Amino acid sequence: MTLAGPTARRPRGALRRTVAVLIALAFLFPFYYVLVTSLNSASQSSTLADLLLPHWHWENYARAWAAxxxxxxxxxxxxxxxxxxxxxxxxxxxxxxxxxxxxxxxxxxxxxxxxxxxxxxxxxxxxxxxxxxxxxxxxxxxxxxxxxxxxxxxxxxxxxxxxxxxxxxxxxxxxxxxxxxxxxxxxxxxxxxxxxxxxxxxxxxxxxxxxxxxxxxxxxxxxxxxxxxxxAAFAGADGTDYPGLAAAxxxxxxxxxxxxxxxxxxxxxxxxxxxxxxxx
The missing domain is CATH 1.10.3720.10 (MetI-like)
Incomplete structure (x- = not known):
């Protein structure tokens, strides 16, 4: 009967850390997506880059605060x-x-x-x-x-x-x-x-x-x-103001x-x- 040494435990530790990081990313992604949406305009949603990268429209926050x-x-x-x-x-x-x-x-x-x-x-x-x-x-x-x-x-x-x-x-x-x-x-x-x-x-x-x-x-x-x-102020008859809603x-x-x-x-x-x- 042999005992597992530090070398054998190393791959298992790396696997656990990898799984933990993936789970953390899965939980954090919705927050990141909302933040990106709050900094984009309503028309910037056609490509993957538009969905994942902010375009720094800070006026969305001013509009959301006034709503x-x-x-x-x-x-x-x-x-x-x-x-x-x-x-x-x-x-x-x-x-x-x-x-x-x-x-x-x-x-x-x-x-x-x-x-x-x-x-x-x-x-x-x-x-x-x-x-x-x-x-x-x-x-x-x-x-x-x-x-x-x-x-x-x-x-x-x-x-x-x-x-x-x-x-x-x-x-x-x-x-x-x-x-x-x-x-x-x-x-x-x-x-x-x-x-x-x-x-x-x-x-x-x-x-x-x-x-x-x-x-x-x-x-x-x-x-x-x-x-x-x-x-609910961001949903109306003309549709939903998603950037304003995300900013709020x-x-x-x-x-x-x-x-x-x-x-x-x-x-x-x-x-x-x-x-x-x-x-x-």
Whole structure:
């Protein structure tokens, strides 16, 4: 029996690096294509060079910025995303603690019903949701963009798995010391599930930032609409202004990319801790 030496491992390492580079290029190409499109004119799309090489039409960005009230749309998006994250974290923490730590009759059935929500396609609920929003006068408001997404089924599941992976003796000892449920949740549970909370916050915020269909249907007033709805300004009866749309996509996506790059280390650390919690 022979052991593979450094020479034998070298080709495998080169193959892994090559595959990693190819996967990275596959993910980066759509961003590059959008950037190139934002710097070309509408007529420059006939050859491969026109599709892959920019022609530096910076006026597309000026035209795109003038097409919609972007400062207001950005403010709306940040407000909606922040409020949605706070609600989702609160509901995920409370429900995850109840399903993972507390013992009550029907807990398994109730949790199964919560998980069943993930099986229902969101599009089939748009019409009844629109009727409900009309009846309670929530159309064209922040409420209709925040409250329906203030609970994350994935977040509840993730926090529950974290609590199931914790030693039960922690909560038993706290209960013997006279701590109530909320004290156990605040002092013991919440610090231990912080990695899961970070993952939930990032996922909910990105989902809120990228939401288009729901606010497009539920709102008509630009004073409450998010940035994704503003992108619809480039589609009209005469066709779609693709360079202007691409320019708008660039400056509406840039804040999210910067946000992710700044927090990527925390994101990776939280994801690894979350994986451990789910295995538990």
């Amino acid at each position: 919609a009230p972007w400062p207001r749309l950005f403010l709306n998006t940040v407000l909606i995303g922040a409020c949605t994250v706070v609600l989702a974290l609160a509901t995920s923490l409370l429900a995850g603690f109840a399903f993972g730590v507390m013992r009550f009759r029907g807990r398994g059935l109730l949790f199964a019903l919560v998980m069943a929500v993930m099986m229902v396609p969101g599009t089939v609920l748009i019409i009844p949701d629109y009727i409900i929003a009309t009846d309670i006068h929530w159309l064209d408001t922040y409420w209709i963009q925040i409250v329906p997404w203030g609970a994350s089924v994935f977040g509840i599941f993730l926090v529950r798995q974290f609590f199931l992976g914790l030693p039960a003796e922690l909560f038993d000892a706290a209960e013997l010391d006279g701590a109530g449920r909320f004290r156990m949740l605040w002092s013991i549970g919440m610090p231990l599930v912080r990695p899961a909370m970070l993952i939930i916050a990032l996922q909910v915020f990105l989902a809120s930032w990228n939401s288009f269909l729901w606010p497009f249907i539920m709102t008509q007033d630009p004073n409450v609409q998010p940035v994704e709805v503003g992108l 996509v660039v400056f509406t996506t840039a804040p999210v990319l910067a946000f992710f790059l700044v927090l990527q280390r925390h994101f990776v650390t939280g994801a690894m801790s979350t994986a451990g919690g789910v295995r538990g």
